[in-house]
Amino acid sequence: MSCILSAGILFLSCEDPPEIQVAGNLVPLTVAEDSSIPAVSLNGTLLHTETYGHPDSAMVVFLHGGPGSDYRNGLNVQQLSEQGYYVVFYDQRGSGLSERHPKDQYTIQVMLDDITAMIAHYRTSPNQKVFLFGHSWGGMLTAAYINAYPDRIDGAIFAEPGGFNKELLDEYGESSRQIELLSEVTNDILYYEQFITGKENEHEILDYKLGLASSFQYAEGNDEGVEGPSPFWRNGAVVLQAFSDIAENEGFDFTTHLGDYDTKVLFLYGENNTSYGLGFAEKEASYFPNSEIKQIDDTGHELIYFQWDQVYPIVTEYLNDLR
Numbered sequence: 001m002s003c004i005l006s007a008g009i010l011f012l013s014c015e016d017p018p019e020i021q022v023a024g025n026l027v028p029l030t031v032a033e034d035s036s037i038p039a040v041s042l043n044g045t046l047l048h049t050e051t052y053g054h055p056d057s058a059m060v061v062f063l064h065g066g067p068g069s070d071y072r073n074g075l076n077v078q079q080l081s082e083q084g085y086y087v088v089f090y091d092q093r094g095s096g097l098s099e100r101h102p103k104d105q106y107t108i109q110v111m112l113d114d115i116t117a118m119i120a121h122y123r124t125s126p127n128q129k130v131f132l133f134g135h136s137w138g139g140m141l142t143a144a145y146i147n148a149y150p151d152r153i154d155g156a157i158f159a160e161p162g163g164f165n166k167e168l169l170d171e172y173g174e175s176s177r178q179i180e181l182l183s184e185v186t187n188d189i190l191y192y193e194q195f196i197t198g199k200e201n202e203h204e205i206l207d208y209k210l211g212l213a214s215s216f217q218y219a220e221g222n223d224e225g226v227e228g229p230s231p232f233w234r235n236g237a238v239v240l241q242a243f244s245d246i247a248e249n250e251g252f253d254f255t256t257h258l259g260d261y262d263t264k265v266l267f268l269y270g271e272n273n274t275s276y277g278l279g280f281a282e283k284e285a286s287y288f289p290n291s292e293i294k295q296i297d298d299t300g301h302e303l304i305y306f307q308w309d310q311v312y313p314i315v316t317e318y319l320n321d322l323r
Contacts, residue, residue: 053081063138070096225272225300
């Protein structure tokens with residue numbers, strides 16, 4: 001007898017329960033399991049990817065949030081192709097529809113190596129300019145990449161990046177996405193643990209559970225000002241846990257060489273995100289010698305999805321000035 005959850009009420013059904021170990025029953029298949037999904041093979045993994053625009057145009061590589069989210073709610077960025085840019089999307093290693101790996105294989109360096117390999121794969125000439133556009137965790141990766149390779153990137157857009165070092169990340173985390181013990185959200189998340197458990201690398205089960213739990217991000221009154229749900233294909237629970245452990249146990253600092261990057265960078269923040277705001281944007285922008293900060297009105301952390309009409313002209317102007 002199977003348990004079916006509907007509208008927050010548990011019903012009993014006489015149908016045979018689905019085999020949750022069978023790939024595709026709980027969450028979408030990855031590119032490693034379904035060859036019809038567009039993908040590239042590089043740096044020892046298969047990454048779900050798609051591109052828009054002419055391959056010879058200046059390249060904009062979009063780095064999505066997470067760790068463990070995907071680029072589906074950032075697809076508005078494809079409109080930059082109408083302004084003559086070659087826009088590259090990919091689900092990061094272990095995220096979205098990209099291939100999954102054991103937890104101990106995820107490192108900051110391997111994520112940076114993936115960016116390098118992605119740029120090399122799509123670049124058509126050495127003179128082709130490359131811009132990074134990072135949202136949230138993707139903004140952190142953007143900073144990490146520039147910090148490591150300041151001469152490889154021709155400009156960068158940061159849409160509410162998490163902290164560029166452990167101290168800033170902790171500061172941001174104290175006022176965002178905190179789940180209070182015994183709150184309604186906590187109870188909702190723990191409720192699913194009664195029915196579905198997963199070992200460390202049982203990716204389908206863990207990804208499914210993370211998807212169920214993700215609604216707390218847009219719960220009413222959330223500090224990040226997220227208006228509601230935005231679309232995604234599949235969460236990556238193991239990569240999220242891997243980088244959470246790295247942050248807690250090893251720490252990180254992506255700011256050590258940002259002062260060497262003279263090109264102007266653009267910071268965007270949502271008016272309704274009380275956890276980020278102008279003050280936090282100024283702290284992060286201060287690591288760069290040349291920066292610009294723009295507020296996106298009447299939105300929060302998911303500004304690219306909910307207020308793209310405001311974001312688009314600001315980003316276009318920034319890129320055109322550097323092209």
